[in-house]
Amino acid sequence: MDARDRRPTPVPLRPLHLLHRTDWEPAIPVSDDGPPARSGEPAGRPRGLFIAFEGGEGAGKSTQVRLLCQWLAAHGRPPRATFEPGGTPAGAAVRAIVLDRAHTGLSPRAEALLYAADRAQHAHAVLRPALEAGEVVVTDRYVDSSLAYQGAGRTIGLDDVAAISRWATLGLRPDLTVLLDLPPEIGLARARGRAAADRLESESLEFHQRVRDTFRTLAAAAPGRYLVLDATRGVEELAADVRERVGALLEVHT
Structure with a gap:
């Protein structure tokens, strides 16, 4: 049996600490002890393990989320497997708006706020409760997608999107972000080949190149949080690399 497939001992995870980098908060200082407590907000880091998958269109995020979840189980x-936008009943309504090509007139700021509203409810109803219960949470997209798509793709600017995202999530960040990196022309061909293009998939190649460039910049700025994988590689190869990294986290934090 390969060492990476050894069964981790199923015991509760100990509390983790926030990364010391600003990560997706370019203009917001973060202390070593995590975000400061505010009135009515929980302080400190939840007890579970939080894993996010990021990447452009057609990168294979949903496939890798599924394979990782099968391995963990x-x-x-x-x-707890989840996704954005749409990981809650309220979020499903947001997803219908932001991805529907009928809403091409939606302003970039309105789009960013809709994603933030979806994420606020997702963090409140799904992410934080699961993490506080000691669960492993795996999400298909999180804050870095808004930085890349709205901050850079829509050219709103990363600082404003980061500030909104921090407020919406109470500063909740992943312990590990897996970036499936893929040239946008390859990813768009994959995505458009499996279904009719949605509102974001219909954007220009230049838009999607800005998205990719920003994901890569975010990863370079926070190497401790990111696992960057070449998504042109085979599905099983990628899954093995993800399992290796997640297995190491489980061993360290159990």
Whole structure:
């Protein structure tokens, strides 16, 4: 049996600490002890393990989320799998708006605020409760997608999107972000080949190149949080690399 497939001992995770980098908060200082407590807001870091998958269109995020979740369940850590936008009933309504090509007139700022509203409810109803219960949470997209798509793709600017995102999530960040990196022309061909293009998939190649460039910049600025993988590689190769990194996190934080 490959060492990376050894069964982790299914015991509760100890609390983790926020990364010391600003990560997706370019203009917001973050202390070593995490975001400061505010009235009515929980302080400190939740107890679970939070994993986010990021990448452009057609990168294979949903496939890798599914494979990781299957592996975690088989090794005694059944995860909470979720996604953005739309990971809550309210979020499903937001998803219908932001991805529908009928809403081409939606302003970039309105779009960013809709994603932030979806994420605020997602963090409140799904992410934080699961993490505080000690669960492993795996999400298909999170804050870095808004930085890349709205901040850079829509050219709103990363600082404003980061500030909105921090407020919406109470500063909740992943312990690991897996970036599936792919040239946008390849990813768009994949995405458009499987279904009719949605509102974001219909954007220009230049838009999607800005998205990719920003994901790569974010990863370079926070190497401790990111696992960057070449998404032109085979599905099983990628899954093995993800399992190796996640397995190491489970061993360290159990």
